[in-house]
Amino acid sequence: KQEVTQIPAALSVPEGENLVLNCSFTDSAIYNLQWFRQDPGKGLTSLLLIQSSQREQTSGRLNASLDKSSGRSTLYIAASQPGDSATYLCAVPREDSGGSNYKLTFGKGTLLTVNP
Amino acid sequence: NAGVTQTPKFQVLKTGQSMTLQCAQDMNHEYMSWYRQDPGMGLRLIHYSVGAGITDQGEVPNGYNVSRSTTEDFPLRLLSAAPSQTSVYFCASSYFRPWLAGGRFYNEQFFGPGTRLTVL
Numbered sequence: 001k002q003e004v005t006q007i008p009a010a011l012s013v014p015e016g017e018n019l020v021l022n023c024s025f026t027d028s029a030i031y032n033l034q035w036f037r038q039d040p041g042k043g044l045t046s047l048l049l050i051q052s053s054q055r056e057q058t059s060g061r062l063n064a065s066l067d068k069s070s071g072r073s074t075l076y077i078a079a080s081q082p083g084d085s086a087t088y089l090c091a092v093p094r095e096d097s098g099g100s101n102y103k104l105t106f107g108k109g110t111l112l113t114v115n116p
Numbered sequence: 117n118a119g120v121t122q123t124p125k126f127q128v129l130k131t132g133q134s135m136t137l138q139c140a141q142d143m144n145h146e147y148m149s150w151y152r153q154d155p156g157m158g159l160r161l162i163h164y165s166v167g168a169g170i171t172d173q174g175e176v177p178n179g180y181n182v183s184r185s186t187t188e189d190f191p192l193r194l195l196s197a198a199p200s201q202t203s204v205y206f207c208a209s210s211y212f213r214p215w216l217a218g219g220r221f222y223n224e225q226f227f228g229p230g231t232r233l234t235v236l
Contacts, residue, residue, distance in 0.1 A: 042229060044208075089159070104149075108158040
């Protein structure tokens with residue numbers, strides 16, 4: 001059974017700081033890994049999708065890395081801003097014997113607060 | 117594109133009542149799914165569908181029914197609501213392609229805004 005863990009559960013940083021959010025997963029047989037952002041009372045917004053053949057994916061100030069062999073992914077946020085305050089979740093699909101991934105397993109998220 | 121839409125945004129039910137949560141997407145995605153999000157439990161998959169007429173159970177299917185008569189719509193039905201079904205419900209959709217050896221599988225998930233359900 002795939003388990004996804006995100007550490008820390010909460011993080012508070014001053015504006016302008018660079019930071020790293022961590023995601024680990026127990027089953028390395030994954031197609032890809034996706035990072036989401038969730039604002040309070042809102043739905044999930046997709047930030048980055050890393051395919052299993054990739055090591056990194058970048059979008060603006062965000063950089064996500066993937067190390068399948070160690071079961072880890074990191075989300076790096078450069079020059080953090082108060083508007084980055086949200087919960088960040090990672091999710092992986094489970095690869096089954098049929099070769100299709102029907103089920104996405106989520107971590108419980110990291111609550112990020114960026115203080116002005 | 118409206119993306120993934122969900123109605124209603126909020127709903128209060130009494131125990132034993134039934135209702136349907138609506139989900140629609142205009143991206144021609146084959147794959148659609150329903151999740152519930154509870155404090156301390158994270159997001160859990162209820163049901164999913166890989167195309168019109170095809171549905172299957174996720175981690176927590178009990179008490180919920182789904183059907184997929186069109187590519188665009190994937191309603192979630194609560195037949196007899198219970199307080200344990202108080203939660204925030206999210207619908208998601210994505211492209212779905214069978215994995216081919218050496219090929220690529222692209223399935224970025226797009227989520228709706230959610231329905232906050234309270235069962236008294």
